[in-house]
Each structure stands twice: as C-alpha cells, then as structure tokens.
Amino acid sequence: MLKHKTVPAEKPAPRALLFSQQTIGLGFRMTGMVYWADTLAELGWDIGMVTVQLSRITEIVNPSRFSIYPADSINCWRDRGANRRGFVWVPPIHPMRMPTRWLDPVTALAARRYGASLPRKILEEAAGVDLIVIESTVAVALFDTLREAAPNARFVYCASDRLVPNGMSPVLQDILERTAPLYDLVRVPAHSMIADFPPGTNVRHIPHGVDRAAFQTRKPSPFAPGTCNLIVAGDGAFDPVATRYIAEAMPEATLHLFGRMSPDSLGGIGNARFYGEVPFSLLVPYLQNADIGLAPYANRPNRNYFAESSLRQLQYILCKLPIVLPSFAAPRPQPYHFLYEADSPETAGAAARAALSCNRSQISDEGVMDWHQVIAQVLEHVGIDPAGAAGPAQ
Structure with a gap:
C-alpha cells in the first residue's frame, strides 16, 4: 500500500485591524498609523484600516475634508495594495466636541450610537483578527463593541496625541480612562504621556520611527x-x-x-x-x-x-x-x-x-528607531511574534 505523505497546511497570514483618522493607499500624507499598517503588511500581515472621525455631519460642516475621499471608497472595503485593504467609514453621526459641557450628554449618546452603528462588514472582519489597534481618535468609543466582536484579539491603544487638547470631546476622554486598563497595551510616543493613564494600565513608551x-x-x-x-x-x-x-x-x-x-x-x-x-x-x-x-x-x-x-x-x-x-x-x-x-x-x-x-x-540619529523596530516592540509587549503567533494572554 502506498503511503501518502501528509503536506502540512500553510499557516494563514496573521491579521490586524487598525482604526485611525488616516487612510492607506490613496496617496495621502504618511503618518504614524500609515507606517504601522505598511510595516505590518511588509511583515506578511493582512491589514485592514478603518478610517474614522467622519460622518454625514462632516459632509455638511466640513465638505472640503469629506470630498477628498472617492465616493466608491465610502462604507465598503477596497484593496489598497498588497495585503492591504481600507474602509472609509461614514455613519450618520459621530461623537463631536460640543461648545459647552452642558451638551456632553448629547455627545455621550452619540458615542453609544457610534459603537452600535459599526457596520457588519467591519465586525465580521474584526471577528477573526489577531490584533486590533485603536488610535487616539473617536474610535476609543468603539472599544466595547470591538472587544465583544473579537474576544481573542490583542488590543493596542496608540496614543498618537492627547484627546482633549486635540479637539476631542471630554466624553471620549472619560471612555478612555475607563477602558485603558482593559487594553493589552497602551503605547505612548513620549515619556511625559505615561502619567496620563490610570493605575493598572499596561502603558509603554515606544517612540515613533522613521522610514530610513x-x-x-x-x-x-x-x-x-x-x-x-x-x-x-x-x-x-x-x-x-x-x-x-x-x-x-x-x-x-x-x-x-x-x-x-x-x-x-x-x-x-x-x-x-x-x-x-x-x-x-x-x-x-x-x-x-x-x-x-x-x-x-x-x-x-x-x-x-x-x-x-x-x-x-x-x-x-x-x-x-x-x-x-x-x-x-x-x-x-x-x-x-x-x-x-x-x-x-x-x-x-x-x-x-x-x-x-x-x-x-x-547631530546624531543614533537613538532614532525605524518602523520595523517600533512594531517589533509593540508585538513583543502583547505577546505576538512578527509572524503572528500569539503567546499566553496578558
């Protein structure tokens, strides 16, 4: 009897889902989160980037910003290069900063509706990913929904900026203070930001990188x-x-x-x-x-x-x-x-x-990291090797 040699199944590529106000693959400016996406993709990860901080309200109050996105990229996944896809999410509303804190209850309601309105196409993508990265944007309001959709994923909060000084609502800051200890990693690019987070938060200083x-x-x-x-x-x-x-x-x-x-x-x-x-x-x-x-x-x-x-x-x-x-x-x-x-x-x-x-x-650049070094530190702190194998839960 002939013995058939068993060929091991090819290991699927690790997957990451990033939430940022930036966009990949449309020729816009290169920012930290775009470099994160590109670096993970270069390491063999399948990348999905969801562009947030938009809504139909944006279309009314800031049409010039809204108009930069191609109409066929709104609310659907589009290929954005090798193992990269992008989703420009435009719900009816998003939590915006109000002119007075008396209106914070309105923002709080919008924040709850924001998470509840996350499209099924994004939730289905989230269900099978290894890593979810939420940048310092209105996406902080999505944490609970995403955690429920992706209970096995590692969650990273990327504090590119402080929320309130950069025009975000104090309601979002309240959400972040509640959820920060629940992330597997909170990454800050500056030492002075470490103290921004409550006790029990796994906060690490990991500087930005450069595209050497x-x-x-x-x-x-x-x-x-x-x-x-x-x-x-x-x-x-x-x-x-x-x-x-x-x-x-x-x-x-x-x-x-x-x-x-x-x-x-x-x-x-x-x-x-x-x-x-x-x-x-x-x-x-x-x-x-x-x-x-x-x-x-x-x-x-x-x-x-x-x-x-x-x-x-x-x-x-x-x-x-x-x-x-x-x-x-x-x-x-x-x-x-x-x-x-x-x-x-x-x-x-x-x-x-x-x-x-x-x-x-x-002038020495000796201490300046490249983006591969940045991502290596991020993955190490959440127990994932660059190939996507996760260690024990943190």
Whole structure:
C-alpha cells in the first residue's frame, strides 16, 4: 500500500485591524498609523484600516475634508495594495466636541450610537483578527463593541496625541480612562504621556520611527545653489504668527511649507512657498537639502510632549537639521534645538537666525528607531511574534 505523505497546511497570514483618522493607499500624507499598517503588511500581515472621525455631519460642516475621499471608497472595503485593504467609514453621526459641557450628554449618546452603528462588514472582519489597534481618535468609543466582536484579539491603544487638547470631546476622554486598563497595551510616543493613564494600565513608551529606506539615497536638491532654505514639514498645531516673524527676520531665506496651511496665513509674505500635502517621496528631497527645520507650534495646553513625539522632528534629526521650536515643546532641550517663546513670537526670528550657526555634523540619529523596530516592540509587549503567533494572554 502506498503511503501518502501528509503536506502540512500553510499557516494563514496573521491579521490586524487598525482604526485611525488616516487612510492607506490613496496617496495621502504618511503618518504614524500609515507606517504601522505598511510595516505590518511588509511583515506578511493582512491589514485592514478603518478610517474614522467622519460622518454625514462632516459632509455638511466640513465638505472640503469629506470630498477628498472617492465616493466608491465610502462604507465598503477596497484593496489598497498588497495585503492591504481600507474602509472609509461614514455613519450618520459621530461623537463631536460640543461648545459647552452642558451638551456632553448629547455627545455621550452619540458615542453609544457610534459603537452600535459599526457596520457588519467591519465586525465580521474584526471577528477573526489577531490584533486590533485603536488610535487616539473617536474610535476609543468603539472599544466595547470591538472587544465583544473579537474576544481573542490583542488590543493596542496608540496614543498618537492627547484627546482633549486635540479637539476631542471630554466624553471620549472619560471612555478612555475607563477602558485603558482593559487594553493589552497602551503605547505612548513620549515619556511625559505615561502619567496620563490610570493605575493598572499596561502603558509603554515606544517612540515613533522613521522610514530610513526613504532617506538612504541622497536626492538632488530642489533648491537653487547658494540659497538658504527653511522647511515646515507638517501643519500640526501650526503657528502662523511665529512663522511670519521668521520669514521677516530672514528675507534672504525661503520658507517651504508642506501641509494644510492656508497661503493667506502669512499675509502674502514674499519668501514663503506653500506646497499643500504631497506624497512623502516628493517631500524627502526638501528635507535632505534644507538648512533648518521649523516646528512652529501654537501654544496650546498639554502640548509639552511634542518635542518627543513629533514625527517631523525625527525626520529633521535624520537629515541633521537644526530645529527651531517654542520652548514649551522642548522640556529637554538638545544642542540642535533653537528655542523661542511662544508668547513672544517675535523671538522666533532670532532663534531661526541662530540656527544657521549650528554644527550639523554633531547631530546624531543614533537613538532614532525605524518602523520595523517600533512594531517589533509593540508585538513583543502583547505577546505576538512578527509572524503572528500569539503567546499566553496578558
């Protein structure tokens, strides 16, 4: 009798479901959660990313933001590249910040309805995944629903930002404080954010990474020879007043601004160029060949973590750029930080001019991780190896 050799079944790819206000595969800007998705996909994971923080209310009150999403991507899964799929979720309502806390009960009701309205297509996807990542967005209101749908998944809260200082409702902060200890991991990109979470929370400081491969080859300079060029790589908490003082103090320099800043924000000053949002590959040559990196943050409460958690600043460091930023955003100043006072934005110009004297050869990127190192730490802390095998529950 012939003996048939048993061929072991191929192990299915591990699966992850990410909830973020960002989107993969549509050519939008590269942010931390997009890098998470891409890195997991490169490791062989099947990735689904659900874009949140939208609703039919957004379509009414912020049509320009809503219009960037293709109509055929709304409320359905679409392929977004190799082992990547995206779902732009647009329910009737989502929990929004109200002008007064007297209206918090309305937001609380919206938060409950938000979880209850999670589409079946997403719940079915969640049921079989190994990992669910919820970014610091309105998606915190989905935790209970997702935990019920995916009892065997590992849950990670990615605290890219603090909720309330970034326009989220205090109701969502209350939900996070209740659910934080129930996550398998709460990841923060800055040491100063560890104390934000209640006792019993498995909170770990895991910094952002950088896409080192994108910077390995020196790109030709987009600047004219012999010119001085300053770059603003991102619009987060953008302070146009300080930025204008820098432009006025350095008329011989050109400011290159990338992000969703309005060209009118600097009053039509002649040495500023606005590019809007561009693919990361187009931004890299500007980063590599600039003279100074600007991080002009507006002075808002609870922003002291920015110097540690800013992805743009890691990219500046990788390109050995001196960084100009307000002192409140640099609780641990470095030799390559050139500080000004946000309450006296006229001091920003002198800080930028001083940055020209920085010895850039001494700026070290030794402690800057890449995204594979970041994801490896995340998976280790929840008991999953990069191939997707889960250890004992935490």
